[in-house]
Amino acid sequence: MAESYRRSHWGHAVFVLPYLTIFALLLAFPLFWSVWLSLHKVDLFGPGRFVGLGNYARVLADPVFLQAFRNTVVFVALSVPTLVALGLFLALALNRTTRAASFLRGLFFSSSVLSVAIVTLIWRFVFIPGEGLMPLIFEQLGLQPINFLSTAGWSLFSVGVATVWWCIGLPMMLFLAALQQIPGDLYEAAALDNASPWRVLTRITLPSIARTVMLVTVIQIVMQFQLFGQAHLMTNGGPSGTSRPLVMYIYEVGFVRWDVGKGAAASELLFLIILCAAMVQYVVSTRKPEVAE
Amino acid sequence: MSRDTTYRPEASRASRPLLWIATLLAIVTMAPVAWLVGLSIKDNRELMLGTESVFRVPYTLINYINILYSSQAFGWFFNSMVVAIGQTLGVLVLSSLAGYAFARLEFPFRRTIFVIVLFGLAVPEQAVIIARHQMFNWFGLHNTHIGLILPGLSSAFGVFLMTQFFKAIPRDIDEAALLDNASQLRIFWKIMLPLTLPAQATLGIFTFLHAWNDYWWPLISATRKEMFTITIGIASSQQNFAQSEGLGFLSAQAVFASLPVLIVYMIFQRHIVTAVSGGAVK
Incomplete structure (x- = not known):
């Protein structure tokens, strides 16, 4: 029963x-x-005829797409290692019970709850020429101010700074959780051996959290590949497309120029890329942890 | 494992310099926020002459008072509230019902359906947004609250989370209830649901924050100014800030818009931290 x-x-x-x-x-x-x-030629007036992979060919032959793809790869290649390294550093520094450490953990995570519109507003007010915080500091130091948001190279860099500032909380928290899982007796044994802090870090701590480092890296790759709002609001992809990411390309093709078929093709290409990364994430997260519980 | 015993003060003595560097980083991190708050309490006319006046008195709350008179920001705020609360309630109801069934009931094709739903976790918004936009167009759902709420309800994350939680509840609890001939719905409502309150809180907080901060969907769906969410409103006013309301007013608006999420964060900080760090690394 x-x-x-x-x-x-x-x-x-x-x-x-x-x-x-x-x-x-x-x-x-x-x-x-x-x-x-x-797979179809579509415009504002509705679905048209079947064009097979024509839209995909148009996307892949589009120099704007290729530029956006390169920008995104560069962005991911620079922001992800920064996020991982900085997150790991903060986790190591703040892995303690003191009230100060707890306060700092809360502070570093707090920016992640803000919306992208607020984050970009804050950083635009830092970078805008003439009125921003950076130009003021540069002026005080007697340096020639750089126009961060509209100089090729610097614009993607500025987007990256805002992104790291915004996203640092999650990697830090994931690393902290992993550090907590390391069995204490490993450290006790090391203390008995009078091992130097550096040795403890490289021989015990880092090997114990290697899997988490991998996991955080893949999660961040998936997330940063979807960069959109920061670039859209801070630089609008400029100057001359040097900070336009893939998602913004999809947005412009699909919702500004209303070339719906081409936009859909670009979005499926992005999906494919993200799917590959997600698959890696799945494999990494289901692999046996190296620390025995 | 208790948190306190796993912190190792003896290992952290060597890392004291690290704490100092982290403190320094925190100051650098907070400087832009301080700058924004500083701008928000300065008169716009004074800022026009030069923003270095942020470091001098006088300060004023005039920008915040101006928000009270700008009905627009309040309308956006209201839209965001409706969307975020609506989406949160919807996700909680749908995910709890589905999670309960996936975890504790048997029905044909249960496994297959669950795997298909899990596959939904891997589908990013970008892969479906163009088709969604067309569909919402067919049904005239753009520029409506319901149109802003609906897409967020399809996320498979909540179902996945609730299934995990329902699975963790011991079997004998509902078996005892079944012996008393309680109906399935009664068991769910009276016995199971109260046990998942912590999970409901976690899922609720994250859904609320996500909905409040969502950018792309409201950007393309809410095109009429009075239907903007506060996130889109802030975004639209910063795109031409040079000629518009002035740095001080925009800063005050941004502080105003961030208050709900910061309050949610401060109240539930411990909860959020546990959820973030506990959920992903186990």
């Missing part, structure tokens, strides 16, 4: 029905519809 609820029963599916309806309508169907759109 008590086993009855374990028996398969159509009635039980009622519980999942509300979510499944939303899932089917707002996720599954749009996914297929996007793929369908990406």
Whole structure:
């Protein structure tokens, strides 16, 4: 009798029905519809004719796409290592019970709860020529002010600074959690051996959290590949597209120029890239942890 | 494992210089925020003459008072509240129901359906946003609150989280209830749901923050100014700030817009920290 609820029963599916309806309508169907759109010539006046992989060919041949792709790769290659290294440093520094450390942890994480519009506003007010905090500091130091937001190279760098500032909380927290998992007796043994702090770090701490380092790296790659708001609001991709990321390319093609088929094709390409990274993440996170619990 | 015993003061003595560097970094990190707050309490006319006046008196609350008279910011704030609260409630209801069934009930194709839902975790917003925008166009859902709420309800994350939580509840609890001939819905409502309150809080906080801060969907869906969320409103006013309301007013608006999330963060900080660090690394 008590086993009855374990028996398969159509009635039980009622519980999942509300979510499944939303899932089917707002996720599954749009996914297929996007793929369908990406295979058709579509404009404002509705779906047109089937063009096969024509849209994909148009995207891949578009110099603006290639530039956006390169910008995104450069951005990921610079921001992710910074986030991982800085996050790890903060975790090591703040892995203690004192009130000061707890306060600093809260402070470094607090920026992640702000919206991208606030983050970019803050950093624009730091970087804007003439009125920003940076120009003021440069002036005080007697340096020639740099126009960070509209100089090629510096603009993507500024977007990166704002991004690291915004996103540093999550890596730090994940590293802190991993540090907490390291068994204390490893450190006791090291203390008995009078091991130097550097040796403890390189022989015990880092090897013990190697898996988390991998995991954080992949999570950040997935996240930073989707850069959009910061670039859109701080530099609008400029100057001359040097800070335009992939997602902004999709936005411009799909929602500014309304070339829907091409935009859909670009978005499926991005999906493919992210899917590969997500697969790596899955493999890393399901691999056996190296620290015995 | 208790948190306090795993912190190792003896290992951290060597890392004291690290703490000093971290403190220095914290000051650098906070400088832009201090700058924003500083700008927000200066008169716009004074700022026009030069922003270095932030470091001098007089300070004023005039920008904050101006927000009270600018109905726009309040309207945006209201929209954000409706969207964030609506999305949070929706996600909690849908995820709890589905998570309960996936974790504790048997029905045909349960495993298959769950795997399909999990695959939804890997689908980024960008892959579906163009199609969604078209669909919402068909049904005239753009520039409505419901249109801003709906896409957030499809996230598979909540279902995944709640399934994990429902799985962790011991079996004998609902088996005892079943012996008493309680209905499935009653068991869910009276016994299971109260046990998942901590999970509900975690999911609720994250959904609220995510909805409040969402940028891309409201950007393309809410195109009429009165339907902007506060995030989109702030974004739109900063795009032409040079000729508009002035640095002081925009700064005050940004501080005003951040207050709800900062308050949520301060109240639930401990909870958020545990959720972030506990959920991902286990």
